Amino acid sequence: MRRLTRTTQLSASQDKRSLEHESAAMQVSGSALYIDDLPEPANIKYAALGISQHTAGKLEQVDLEDVRNSPGVVDVVTVADVPGHIDIAPVFDGDPILAHEHILFHGQPVFAVLANSTREARQAALKGKIQVTEQAPCLTIAQAHEANSFVRPMHTMQQGDANATIKNCEHRIQGSLDIGGQEHLYLEGQIAMAIPGEDDNITVYSSTQHPTELQKLIAEVLDIKFHKVVVEMRRAGGAFGGKETQSAQWACIAALLAAKNKCAVKLRLPRSQDMIVTGKRHPFSNQYEVGVDSNGQIQAANVKISGNCGHSPDLSDAIVDRAMFHTDNGYYLGDCKIEGHRCRTNQVSHTAFRGFGGPQGMMIGEAMMDKIARTLGKDPLLVRKQNLYSEENGRNTTQYGMQVENFLLPEIIEQLENKAEYWRRREEITAFNAKNRFIKKGLSLTPVKFGISFTVKHLNQAGALVHIYTDGSMQVNHGGTEMGQGLHTKIQQIAAQEMSIPAAMIEVTATRTDKVPNTSPTAASSGTDLNGKAVQNACITIKQRLAEYFAQRFEVSADSVEFKDGTIRSGEHQVDFAEFIQQAYMDRVHLSAAGHYKTPKIFYDRNTGNGRPFFYFAYGAALSEVTVDTLTGEYKVNRVDILHDTGKSINPALDIGQIEGAFIQGMGWLTSEELVWDETGKLASNNPATYKIPAIGDTPEIFNVELLDRDNSEDTIFRSKAVGEPPFMLAISVWCAIKDAISSLTQYKVDPPLHAPATPESVLAAIDAVQEN
Ligand code: MTE
Ligand code: QUE
Ligand code: MOS
Numbered sequence: 001m002r003r004l005t006r007t008t009q010l011s012a013s014q015d016k017r018s019l020e021h022e023s024a025a026m027q028v029s030g031s032a033l034y035i036d037d038l039p040e041p042a043n044i045k046y047a048a049l050g051i052s053q054h055t056a057g058k059l060e061q062v063d064l065e066d067v068r069n070s071p072g073v074v075d076v077v078t079v080a081d082v083p084g085h086i087d088i089a090p091v092f093d094g095d096p097i098l099a100h101e102h103i104l105f106h107g108q109p110v111f112a113v114l115a116n117s118t119r120e121a122r123q124a125a126l127k128g129k130i131q132v133t134e135q136a137p138c139l140t141i142a143q144a145h146e147a148n149s150f151v152r153p154m155h156t157m158q159q160g161d162a163n164a165t166i167k168n169c170e171h172r173i174q175g176s177l178d179i180g181g182q183e184h185l186y187l188e189g190q191i192a193m194a195i196p197g198e199d200d201n202i203t204v205y206s207s208t209q210h211p212t213e214l215q216k217l218i219a220e221v222l223d224i225k226f227h228k229v230v231v232e233m234r235r236a237g238g239a240f241g242g243k244e245t246q247s248a249q250w251a252c253i254a255a256l257l258a259a260k261n262k263c264a265v266k267l268r269l270p271r272s273q274d275m276i277v278t279g280k281r282h283p284f285s286n287q288y289e290v291g292v293d294s295n296g297q298i299q300a301a302n303v304k305i306s307g308n309c310g311h312s313p314d315l316s317d318a319i320v321d322r323a324m325f326h327t328d329n330g331y332y333l334g335d336c337k338i339e340g341h342r343c344r345t346n347q348v349s350h351t352a353f354r355g356f357g358g359p360q361g362m363m364i365g366e367a368m369m370d371k372i373a374r375t376l377g378k379d380p381l382l383v384r385k386q387n388l389y390s391e392e393n394g395r396n397t398t399q400y401g402m403q404v405e406n407f408l409l410p411e412i413i414e415q416l417e418n419k420a421e422y423w424r425r426r427e428e429i430t431a432f433n434a435k436n437r438f439i440k441k442g443l444s445l446t447p448v449k450f451g452i453s454f455t456v457k458h459l460n461q462a463g464a465l466v467h468i469y470t471d472g473s474m475q476v477n478h479g480g481t482e483m484g485q486g487l488h489t490k491i492q493q494i495a496a497q498e499m500s501i502p503a504a505m506i507e508v509t510a511t512r513t514d515k516v517p518n519t520s521p522t523a524a525s526s527g528t529d530l531n532g533k534a535v536q537n538a539c540i541t542i543k544q545r546l547a548e549y550f551a552q553r554f555e556v557s558a559d560s561v562e563f564k565d566g567t568i569r570s571g572e573h574q575v576d577f578a579e580f581i582q583q584a585y586m587d588r589v590h591l592s593a594a595g596h597y598k599t600p601k602i603f604y605d606r607n608t609g610n611g612r613p614f615f616y617f618a619y620g621a622a623l624s625e626v627t628v629d630t631l632t633g634e635y636k637v638n639r640v641d642i643l644h645d646t647g648k649s650i651n652p653a654l655d656i657g658q659i660e661g662a663f664i665q666g667m668g669w670l671t672s673e674e675l676v677w678d679e680t681g682k683l684a685s686n687n688p689a690t691y692k693i694p695a696i697g698d699t700p701e702i703f704n705v706e707l708l709d710r711d712n713s714e715d716t717i718f719r720s721k722a723v724g725e726p727p728f729m730l731a732i733s734v735w736c737a738i739k740d741a742i743s744s745l746t747q748y749k750v751d752p753p754l755h756a757p758a759t760p761e762s763v764l765a766a767i768d769a770v771q772e773n
Contacts, residue, residue, distance in 0.1 A: 188237025472578025666731025
């Protein structure tokens with residue numbers, strides 16, 4: 001049996017900060033409740049979707065006769081049955097709850113059936129006759145450009161005059177890079193259960209990252225006030241961005257059926273349908289030209305990036321922006337121009353996925369580095385180090401005019417380079433490759449610099465609601481959602497530390513729109529940063545009341561009152577926390593508080609493309625080693641070493657779990673996960689048998705993850721840093737290492753024309769291409 005080596009997990013789990021995930025025991029024992037496990041009301045019915053078998057065209061007629069007559073069917077609805085808004089788009093219009101007049105992609109939901117069982121509903125849904133006058137679909141980024149088909153206007157970021165500077169550069173290097181999308185493949189599929197209450201109130205349970213948006217959309221669909229709707233979610237079985245906007249449709253359809261039929265309704269999508277009807281990571285096509293001096297130093301860059309957005313805007317404006325914000329990764333591009341296009345195609349509307357466009361942008365910066373290295377005959381690591389932002393040299397202005405400060409990459413790269421022995425292994429690999437004709441090894445060290453904050457300013461806020469009960473136990477509620485990342489555990493730790501009581505005294509409860517209103521999605525890795533500060537803010541309010549009461553009781557100054565080790569004290573006066581809470585209650589002290597937080601310092605003027613959109617950056621670097629069989633294109637990831645910046649980690653075990661998971665998920669995106677649409681626009685890779693995510697056998701044999709466990713220079717919650725998305729992009733090192741191995745066939749003179757994902761087929765094609773050279 002193959003032995004896997006992981007060095008840091010053990011020491012991290014022994015760290016006293018590494019409280020175990022609040023649901024760990026429930027999850028491994030099967031007692032954690034997901035939506036489908038909740039007790040069902042007696043009057044519940046089950047829903048299913050009828051979806052289009054055409055890709056694009058005019059919706060002429062929907063014959064639902066056979067559906068209605070199918071066994072067990074209670075009701076069938078189309079867009080005509082919606083009392084309120086039919087558009088449930090998150091930002092810009094374009095997402096009808098069910099197809100309206102047009103079919104926009106293959107698999108678009110057209111009607112919904114309600115029946116006595118899920119099986120009956122799904123069987124009935126197959127009997128709809130959907131008549132469409134077909135139009136020629138637009139399926140690719142190239143076709144969209146040709147047809148001038150965009151979901152949003154183009155946006156540009158620039159500094160200096162890129163075109164003029166490039167003309168005078170010693171070397172002008174061009175490249176193009178196609179990057180595939182990615183299916184979220186959360187373990188728990190999309191699901192919602194709607195329960196109508198008295199009057200026209202309704203409660204909806206949904207596996208969502210954005211309860212507030214669901215509340216708003218359900219109210220608008222039903223044409224009722226927001227205050228009539230409660231959305232609750234306790235946990236999602238994974239989300240990864242796929243339940244940020246795209247959990248809404250199922251919740252709205254369930255709510256529509258529930259309100260119309262005055263019964264509880266559950267809508268759970270079968271996996272293959274889930275994969276067809278929900279958007280994915282955006283595929284991108286990127287082109288760049290970079291001007292460098294004789295040393296390989298970038299002077300100017302001209303980049304054109306295009307995201308395949310599918311049929312509607314969804315979050316694509318912000319996603320393509322984030323790709324543009326990360327084209328530089330950690331490198332100073334000099335005079336540069338980045339153009340971002342949002343292509344409209346007849347595909348499902350693509351959406352948020354871990355990194356939110358950042359990974360697709362960052363790939364360009366890293367592709368540039370490799371190509372500069374091959375062109376100039378330098379080691380790629382030297383080219384990377386040489387082009388890093390540098391505060392001393394004044395080369396620290398990004399393409400969006402933000403100054404990069406407290407830049408940790410030089411230090412992180414150097415530490416990793418030494419610890420993981422880049423240069424010794426480089427020599428070893430060169431020797432190995434000289435000796436082996438067909439099996440080639442590759443090595444690559446790539447960094448990550450990821451901007452933390454929503455680039456849409458108003459989303460950078462959070463709320464909390466904290467109660468202390470008279471036994472001294474606390475209930476904490478906040479606007480964030482738990483999807484496996486450990487947010488609730490970190491929040492529990494934050495409240496425990498703030499009040500100086502054991503974590504076991506704190507219960508973090510399900511996210512509910514009636515407890516904390518007007519929340520942002522749990523996204524942009526900001527869950528702990530935002531909600532942690534809001535919870536701290538509420539705790540401080542209660543602590544102030546308690547301190548004043550203590551001061552009055554013991555005739556000390558309120559400023560002198562300390563919360564320490566489960567007590568409240570000042571000088572010789574000391575009272576056990578729970579006991580003092582009881583006394584405070586008897587003396588009518590208010591033991592509940594709401595908290596709020598908004599991120600300081602951030603702004604971005606989209607008209608000029610300049611500002612400080614990010615509160616800070618999270619950094620990391622990965623060194624990956626691969627072995628490629630150049631006869632088949634198959635490869636193996638042998639070893640990965642990671643050093644990642646989590647600020648002062650609140651929970652090292654959870655952070656390492658996020659880093660490992662994100663890395664493997666990123667590796668899947670860039671290697672085996674290939675979305676295939678056939679020539680009619682129908683998704684061919686619509687189940688886990690035809691869409692291959694990494695399995696345990698694909699994980700690196702040696703996998704070392706270490707934290708740069710150091711205070712954030714910005715005032716974040718306990719000086720920690722966001723961790724959810726940044727390590728996803730560390731996987732670019734695997735893609736670059738594969739290219740490094742292929743490049744060895746040319747004595748490192750040719751940068752292989754490898755796109756993403758680097759499936760064995762495409763690796764073999766790249767091998768053939770460089771050998772023809
Ligand atoms: N980790 C798990 N286990 N499951 C998830 O769905 N989503 C990721 C990341 N880590 C995800 C995850 C994404 S896309 C984001 S934006 C962050 O978690 C959101 O949570 P946070 O802000 O609390 O880190
Ligand atoms: C990163 C993100 C998001 C983002 C911007 C980022 C995100 C998201 C939105 C967004 C934008 C406009 C809206 C809205 C949401 O922006 O997840 O409701 O009106 O949802 O840089 O992760
Ligand atoms: Mo994460 S893609 O911001 O939900």
